Amino acid sequence: EPEVTQTPSHQVTQMGQEVILRCVPISNHLYFYWYRQILGQKVEFLVSFYNNEISEKSEIFDDQFSVERPDGSNFTLKIRSTKLEDSAMYFCASSVGGANSPLHFGNGTRLTVT
Amino acid sequence: QKEVEQDPGPLSVPEGAIVSLNCTYSNSAFQYFMWYRQYSRKGPELLMYTYSSGNKEDGRFTAQVDKSSKYISLFIRDSQPSDSATYLCASPGGGSNYKLTFGKGTLLTVNP
Numbered sequence: 001e002p003e004v005t006q007t008p009s010h011q012v013t014q015m016g017q018e019v020i021l022r023c024v025p026i027s028n029h030l031y032f033y034w035y036r037q038i039l040g041q042k043v044e045f046l047v048s049f050y051n052n053e054i055s056e057k058s059e060i061f062d063d064q065f066s067v068e069r070p071d072g073s074n075f076t077l078k079i080r081s082t083k084l085e086d087s088a089m090y091f092c093a094s095s096v097g098g099a100n101s102p103l104h105f106g107n108g109t110r111l112t113v114t
Numbered sequence: 115q116k117e118v119e120q121d122p123g124p125l126s127v128p129e130g131a132i133v134s135l136n137c138t139y140s141n142s143a144f145q146y147f148m149w150y151r152q153y154s155r156k157g158p159e160l161l162m163y164t165y166s167s168g169n170k171e172d173g174r175f176t177a178q179v180d181k182s183s184k185y186i187s188l189f190i191r192d193s194q195p196s197d198s199a200t201y202l203c204a205s206p207g208g209g210s211n212y213k214l215t216f217g218k219g220t221l222l223t224v225n226p
Contacts, residue, residue: 004157035214043158043202043216056213091157102148103214105157 002026004106006092012112021077021109023092032075033093082113117141120217129226133190137203137217149188150202193224
């Protein structure tokens with residue numbers, strides 16, 4: 001069964017550094033998402049992306065965050081200057097699209113900011 | 115406003131038991147509801163999704179929505195140790211399909 005893959009599985013970085021989290025969505029999916037889960041808290045929506053542009057973003061997704069689909073297969077999340085509070089699991093998801101199409105999640109990247 | 119609420123548990127049951135997992139939601143515009151299963155150190159895996167009120171069955175799993183009370187449930191029959199995971203309810207809300215609102219998740223342990 002096709003799946004969403006994320007790399008790396010764990011990223012450790014120092015505060016103030018830039019990080020790029022990478023995702024390969026399911027190949028025939030058209031909608032792409034990033035969610036995050038701080039330890040012990042809910043899974044939270046960050047951003048959705050369709051047709052090479054952001055379709056919706058949450059208040060968490062400030063100017064420090066950006067997303068890109070640099071080629072036909074990868075989808076990336078960049079954090080320009082990481083803060084301690086950015087430490088979380090970051091999940092990429094994709095969906096075929098259309099009304100209420102279910103989201104398929106990757107296994108996440110654990111980001112630790114020291 | 116807390117839009118999707120879920121008792122975090124933990125819930126521990128013996129193998130073979132019927133498990134009932136529940137969520138409440140506050141926004142009456144919510145129409146679609148999903149249940150995800152999340153194993154430790156893994157991403158959420160879609161189990162079932164339902165629209166509006168009523169029941170939907172898939173093998174040992176039944177999802178139920180009661181819109182009058184804003185209550186959604188997931189029942190697991192003949193529970194197995196492999197069902198041990200965190201179960202998350204979610205809804206895309208009344209607006210965009212893209213923005214899922216999740217409950218906090220209920221940690222379930224099925225003991226052999």
